[in-house]
Amino acid sequence: MPILFNRRDRVAAAESESERRRGPDRRTRVARALVYGSFNPRRLGPRRTGEHTLAAVDWIHPWWLAIATLILGLCASDAVLTYILIGRGAYELNPLLAPLIGGSGALFVLVKIGMTGIGVVLLTLLSRLKAFGRMPVALLLYAVLIGYAVLIGYELHLLGRL
Numbered sequence: 001m002p003i004l005f006n007r008r009d010r011v012a013a014a015e016s017e018s019e020r021r022r023g024p025d026r027r028t029r030v031a032r033a034l035v036y037g038s039f040n041p042r043r044l045g046p047r048r049t050g051e052h053t054l055a056a057v058d059w060i061h062p063w064w065l066a067i068a069t070l071i072l073g074l075c076a077s078d079a080v081l082t083y084i085l086i087g088r089g090a091y092e093l094n095p096l097l098a099p100l101i102g103g104s105g106a107l108f109v110l111v112k113i114g115m116t117g118i119g120v121v122l123l124t125l126l127s128r129l130k131a132f133g134r135m136p137v138a139l140l141l142y143a144v145l146i147g148y149a150v151l152i153g154y155e156l157h158l159l160g161r162l
Contacts, residue, residue, distance in 0.1 A: 064127050067141050068120045074148035075116040079109040081155040088162045120144070 082092060083105050092098040096115075100108040120141070127138040 060124060060127065064124045064138070064141065067145055068124050071120050071141070071145050071148060072113065072117060074145070074152055075113055076109070077152055078148060078155065079112045081152065081159065082112075083108065085155060085158055085162070088159075090158065090162070 082090075083101070086092060086101055092101045097108060097112055100111055123137055123141050123144070127136070127141060129137050131137050131140065
């Protein structure tokens with residue numbers, strides 16, 4: 001490429017480069033690009049050694065989707081079991097959700113799953129990073145999954161006693 005000295009030469013060179021393109025502009029088809037990129041990711045791992053930033057990877061392993069789905073399933077089960085237990089005399093310990101339980105059961109379930117869903121999505125996106133400089137964020141996803149499993153077991157135990 002020749003060395004260009006003035007603005008007019010740079011503009012002319014840019015216009016000639018744009019004319020060499022064939023086919024439609026790919027940037028106008030966003031939905032297709034998202035679907036194509038989901039099934040054909042370009043970066044499966046960091047490009048450089050020691051690169052652990054959020055933008056370093058385009059792709060998240062399907063294992064984390066399975067973990068996130070299990071967490072949300074257990075969260076929905078927790079919401080339903082909590083609503084049943086409250087109908088039988090129990091009370092909600094979560095101060096954020098306690099005011100919602102007296103009103104609509106659907107609103108309670110929606111807020112509970114929504115709050116958990118936002119947290120799970122963020123943890124999944126950050127799963128390759130390290131929390132507090134040492135611990136992989138992915139371990140937090142496992143901790144949430146185990147916590148919900150224990151909570152469901154406890155709620156089933158309470159349901160059997162009531």
